[in-house]
Amino acid sequence: MDRQNSDDIVRFLDGMASSDDVLFGFLDEGNQSPEDFPDSGNLNGGGDIDDVDDNSNCNPEENKAFWQEQEKLLQGTLYRTSSIETKIRQATKEALKEVKAKGLYCVCRRPVAGGCRSCLRGEISRHLRDVAGYDCVISKSKWRSSQDIPAGEHEYIEILDRSGSKKGEMRVVIELSFRAEFEIAKGGEEYKRLISRLPEVYVGKTERLRSLIKILCIAGKKFLRDKKMHMGPWRKHKYMQAKWLGTCDRSSSLEAAVVSETNEPENWVPLVKPRVSMLNYDGLSTGMGRSAAVTVV
Known part of the structure; x- marks a missing residue:
């Protein structure tokens, strides 16, 4: 936990009062017609895009059409939101407002003034479970290294909803720093504009x-290839899927805090561990040595 992390959390909470729409980024129902956006349902299936060689040598008109299409697909995906997602989104807003009102206190073994990401996740999870009444947990995904991607792990909040009996159990993911996961430090104008459409939360x-x-992975892959920049394995489609869509361990916010405390050895020395995300690599460095800040302001 470093000072930068604390400052990011403070700025994030300070921005809550006036930026709900920007923070959550989903289009309110009724603002625009679904016909305004193409159906993105066909993106759910199909093979892995990491193995597909896109056409990076398209002319300016084709390039412009590509980015326009990606933006429409992105907006269409954000527009088509269900009633249960809208309710959970509103409950998450209320949880963040509560944290802002009372302040975030770090309960880690070595607390950070202003709070840390882990404690913020714990507080939001607690509110959604104890106040809003949702089956809410903190999930930690872990995956092994393979020929394509390195090993890694990622924590996020998850709600299991069973209200729609006909559809069975629904997993709703809450990621407090979603946009930061896809940012590229030297991203071009088209890519940055696409990323700006994403919700912070x-x-x-x-x-x-x-x-x-x-x-987003299709767009990131095209941008990097067009600029002849190396595509790190932590940017790949398989890697990003593993963060939220792979196997994971689930625990309550309290259990997660206890596990975090008891797992630290007596001779524990704080190390700044780089967060593996699309922001870690700027196309010039050869490693993942730069720690990414949470850009949730």
């Missing part, structure tokens, strides 16, 4: 998340 079912990941 993602609250939505896994099917919607799957579509967003595919749209």
Whole structure:
């Protein structure tokens, strides 16, 4: 936990009062017609885009059409939101407002003034479970290294909803720093404009998340290839899917805090561990040595 992390959390909470629409980024129902956007349902299936060689040598008109299409697909995916997602999104807003009102206190073994990401997730999870009444947990995904991607792990909030008996159980993911996961330090104008459409806080079912990941990974892959920049394995479609759509361990916010405390050895020395995301690599460095800040302001 470093000072930068604390400052980011403070700025994030300070921006809550006036930026709900920007923070959550989902289009309110009724503002625009679904016909304004193409259907992105076909993005859910199909093969892995990491194995597909896109046409990076398209002419300016084709390039412009590509980015316009990706933007429409992104907006269409964000527009088609269900009633349960809208309710959970509103409850998440209320949880963040509560944290802002009372302040965030770090309960880690070595607390950080202003709070840390882990404690913020714990507080939001507690509110959604104890106040809003949702089956809410903190999930930690872990995956092994393979020929395509390195090993990694990622924590996020998850709600299991069973209110729609006909559809069975629905997983709703809450990612408090969603946009930061896809940012590229030296991203071009088209890519930055696409990323700016993303919510800072993602609250939505896994099917919607799957579509967003595919749209963004296709766009990121094209941008990097057009600029002849190396595509790190942590940017790949398979890697991004593993963060939220792979196997995970689930625990309550309290259990997560206890596990975090008891797992630290007596000779524990704080290390700044780089957060593996699309922001870690600027196309010039050869490693992942730069720690990414949470850009949730």
